[in-house]
Amino acid sequence: MFSKNRVPGDSHDAPNPRRWRVPMFHIPLWAYIPWLAVKGLWWLILGLGAALYYLAKFYWLSAPLGLLAYLTVAYGWYWATAAAVFATGMLGVWWWRRRDTFQRWLGWFYIAKWRHYLRYRPLWQPTIANIGLATSFGGERFYPSLLNVRHDGRCDVVTARMLPGQHPHDWAEAAPRFAHTFKALSCTAIESPKADRVALRFRLVDTLAATIPPFPVPATVDTRRLPVAVDEDGMLFTVSLVGHVLIAGRTGSGKGSAVWSIVSAIANGITSGLLHVHAFDPKGGMEFAYGQELFRAFHYDGPHEMAGALEDLAKVVIQRANRYRGMARDHTATTDEPTIVILIDEFASLTAYVPDKKLKERLNHAMAEILTKGRAVGVHVIAALQDPRKEILSYRNLFATRIALALNEESEVDMVLGENAVRNGAASHLISEHQPGVGYVMLDGRNRPGRVRFPYHDDNDIRAMAATYGTTLGVAQ
Numbered sequence: 001m002f003s004k005n006r007v008p009g010d011s012h013d014a015p016n017p018r019r020w021r022v023p024m025f026h027i028p029l030w031a032y033i034p035w036l037a038v039k040g041l042w043w044l045i046l047g048l049g050a051a052l053y054y055l056a057k058f059y060w061l062s063a064p065l066g067l068l069a070y071l072t073v074a075y076g077w078y079w080a081t082a083a084a085v086f087a088t089g090m091l092g093v094w095w096w097r098r099r100d101t102f103q104r105w106l107g108w109f110y111i112a113k114w115r116h117y118l119r120y121r122p123l124w125q126p127t128i129a130n131i132g133l134a135t136s137f138g139g140e141r142f143y144p145s146l147l148n149v150r151h152d153g154r155c156d157v158v159t160a161r162m163l164p165g166q167h168p169h170d171w172a173e174a175a176p177r178f179a180h181t182f183k184a185l186s187c188t189a190i191e192s193p194k195a196d197r198v199a200l201r202f203r204l205v206d207t208l209a210a211t212i213p214p215f216p217v218p219a220t221v222d223t224r225r226l227p228v229a230v231d232e233d234g235m236l237f238t239v240s241l242v243g244h245v246l247i248a249g250r251t252g253s254g255k256g257s258a259v260w261s262i263v264s265a266i267a268n269g270i271t272s273g274l275l276h277v278h279a280f281d282p283k284g285g286m287e288f289a290y291g292q293e294l295f296r297a298f299h300y301d302g303p304h305e306m307a308g309a310l311e312d313l314a315k316v317v318i319q320r321a322n323r324y325r326g327m328a329r330d331h332t333a334t335t336d337e338p339t340i341v342i343l344i345d346e347f348a349s350l351t352a353y354v355p356d357k358k359l360k361e362r363l364n365h366a367m368a369e370i371l372t373k374g375r376a377v378g379v380h381v382i383a384a385l386q387d388p389r390k391e392i393l394s395y396r397n398l399f400a401t402r403i404a405l406a407l408n409e410e411s412e413v414d415m416v417l418g419e420n421a422v423r424n425g426a427a428s429h430l431i432s433e434h435q436p437g438v439g440y441v442m443l444d445g446r447n448r449p450g451r452v453r454f455p456y457h458d459d460n461d462i463r464a465m466a467a468t469y470g471t472t473l474g475v476a477q
């Protein structure tokens, strides 16, 4: 046993082609009978050990069945049946009256067991073999062991023990194949605290399928924690304006809903004058016009005018930075020195698509000043963008918060969210066109991307918000 390397996985019970030459001994009958008795005893002990092991392992089945068997033997089948009917009835009442606790404490546990043994286990080894995660060693074939399945009503989390030499990244690459095989909406491979384990999270129900109505406007504005979307667990996703926000998505992906959700979260600051929004709409004002009363300035008249406006804002940044030097590390908004939010639709139209070289240089210079120095002096940028390939890379790291709505290609997701985002579960390239407003972001406290959905503000919602929270100072250009 010490001479052979053992692979900690499940070996396949294939017929062994090796032939052994067994030595022949002649045992006298007086020794053979006791030998048979010892052998029989040994098998009995082994059998009892195995029975106890399986009874303990499948306690969730053996305990109720054992109790039923005991009741039948002790009190007869009549009382055992009555007890079973009574227990089933009580479980039914629990399910009916307190479904959440029933599911959390009992229902999901049995669903997980059922899915473990009837869904995942039967297909596990063929799937692993076809995906290429099994290995051959010393003439034997080994498969990563399926250890456990948990269920929480929306997802199955399948824990497996990896084979030596494997990394969760290998499993992440195979995640779409797992999802397809086990009929899940998606699958994400998550690293486990134990080095040799990996958890596959299968999403079975889409909690973000329905359109979300606009959130109520918060009474106080905390620019570091603006409630703007909902994640898959139904929790609020908050965004920090400090450090700038980049929203990327192909046409029709719902960039507007992300932008208006942020504007709605700061609307009370606009009314109180602690927050000024300067909107830049290179599409000629089509995107932001409905809410123009919310803006201190609204620019939509071509790149020349926008370059001038951006340079003015860059000057404000530099003046504030000079004044704050040695005095304050952070900006506190007052009505004299408000937080400035610069809202830009089609960011690439201002930084990449401008044909005039000199103008492009002016725009990029002003943008770089604002993005690098604005954070500490209360000037924040929210930029929306359709095509993340175009010269955005140089700016990407200046945006602390990046939101990837539906995108066309896998490579674009990594460009927006950062290297390995797709491998860690960000699947913006797979978001359906029927799910505008859905996207991937880095969630607080988790080192992997999460899926969120932004509420939808239709034109009437935006007009109503502008009428309620806009100021008479809101000007059209």
Ligand SMILES: Nc1ncnc2c1ncn2[C@@H]1O[C@H](COP(=O)(O)OP(=O)(O)OP(=O)(O)O)[C@@H](O)[C@H]1O
Pocket: 211, 212, 249, 250, 251, 252, 253, 254, 255, 256, 257, 386, 436, 437, 438, 453, 454, 455, 456, 457
């Ligand atoms: N959060 C959302 N929930 C449900 N539907 C939405 C949501 N956001 C947008 N939509 C729908 O998708 C359509 C396109 O949205 P939107 O105009 O915001 O996309 P976009 O990414 O800004 O597109 P473009 O780049 O072409 O302007 C909307 O008209 C609306 O019908």
